[in-house]
Amino acid sequence: MRLGNGLGIRAVRTWLPPTVQTARDAVAHGRIDDEDVAAVGVTEVPVAEADSAPDMAVAAARAALTAAGWDGAGLGFTTHAWIHHQGHDFWSPAHYVAHRLGAARGVPLGIQVMCNGGGTALEAAAARLLADPATGRALVTTGDRFPDEGFDRWAGDYGVFYGDGATALLLHGRDDTVDEFTLLGVSSAAVSAAEGLHRGRDPFTPASRWISDRVDVKRTKKAFITDEGLDGFYRGVHAALRDIVTTALAEAGIETDDPRIRLLALPRVGVKVRRxxxxxxxxxxxxxxxxELGGRTGHLGAGDMTANLTAIGEQELLAPGEVAVAVSAGGGFGFTCAVVARPVRS
Incomplete structure (x- = not known):
């Protein structure tokens, strides 16, 4: 997506619950073993004991709005992304987030495309601002929670530990005097032939968790790998990843060998999976x-890209004028690359 002179990321924030579970405790309780810990490389994950996923998203959004000095009533577009149960079976969490923030001016958009939801939501917000400048200000939130009742955050997937948390990003017309980042380019791609990794041999069912009490990602992945293998998956994914990175940089007007490109942030999955x-x-x-920015959070569902941008800002990993490349990915499979720069203040 060509963004012209770019859009401004006015503020980006991550909200994490204060309670954590450590990988060492998970080993002690027999949920995982030392080999799992080494393969994932995550020492702990945040765990929400009471907060719902949408309420965490509201908290992240309020933190971003406060940092920006904005009011929710001024938002012209809001979008919320997630991957797991949001607290009600037949309901729109995107409208809940907008309602709690007083964002009555725009129509909320809910995005459920697995873990690339945050990247897809960012692209949707950028498109809306470009297509209708009257939108003015846009909000992207993500929120996910993985309670034991429905999801084994430690052993329910291969090479991934899942943490609870939420993110929020405010997007508007570029203003280098106040923006935390400048969004210079966004590109997405899909490898839809790999959707079976999260379907396996399971039949279509009439209600959620019909086959097992908890989501079992390993079951579907094992079936897909047995039936299809991974060679084709890797070929498709590697091609898609190269395409989104080179395309996003090209649309930003930046050569791949430009020395201003300082950082590349990947999804917060395990070390083995990333490699x-x-x-x-x-x-x-x-x-x-x-x-590597997720060692103390694990995978934050749809929020990895935004959480990485938050960390890059908080840790001051970019000097003014330097560029970061952030990659988001999710089952389906979908991929998004965002190219951002730290503004040079005039």
Whole structure:
């Protein structure tokens, strides 16, 4: 997506619950073993004891709005993304978030495309601002919670530990005097032939969790790998990843060897998964250093990209004028790359 002179990320925030569970405790309780910990490389994950996923998204949004000095009533577009149960069976969490923030001017959009929801939501917000400048200000939120009743955050998937949390990003017309980042380019791609990794051999069912009491990602992945193998999956994914990175940079007017590209942030999945799925595609593609930012959160569902942007800002990993490349990915499979820069204040 060509963004012209770019859009402004006015503020980006991550909200995490104060309670954590450690990988060492999970090993002690027999939920995972030392080999799992080494393969994932995550030491702890945040765990929400009472807050719902949409309420965490509201908290993240309020933090972003406060940082920006904005009011929810001024938002012309809101979108909320998630991957897991939002607290009610037949309901729109996107409208709940908008309602709690007083964002009555725009029509909320809910996005459920697995873990690339945050990247897809960012692209949707950018498109809305470009198509209708009267929108003015847009909000992107994500929120996910993985309670034991429905999801085994430690052992329910291969190479991923899942943390609870939410993110929020405010997007508007570029203003280098106040923006935390400038969004210079966004590109997405899909490998829809790989949707079976999260379907496996399971039949279509009349209600959620019909086959097992808890979501079992390993069951569907094992069936898909047995039936289809992974060679085709890796070929498609690696091609898609290279395409979104090079396209987003090209649309931003930045060459892949530009020394301003300092960082490349990947989804907060395990070390082994990143090395097998992502590194073969992105290693050497730019001169950027690949940063590991999820060691104390694990995978935040739809929120990895936004959480990575928050961390880049909080840790001051970019100097003014420097560029970061953030990659989002999710089952389906879908991928989004955002190219952002730290503004140079005039």
């Amino acid at each position: 097998e799925t992502y590194h073969p595609a992105v290693d050497g593609l730019t001169k950027a250093r690949i940063v």
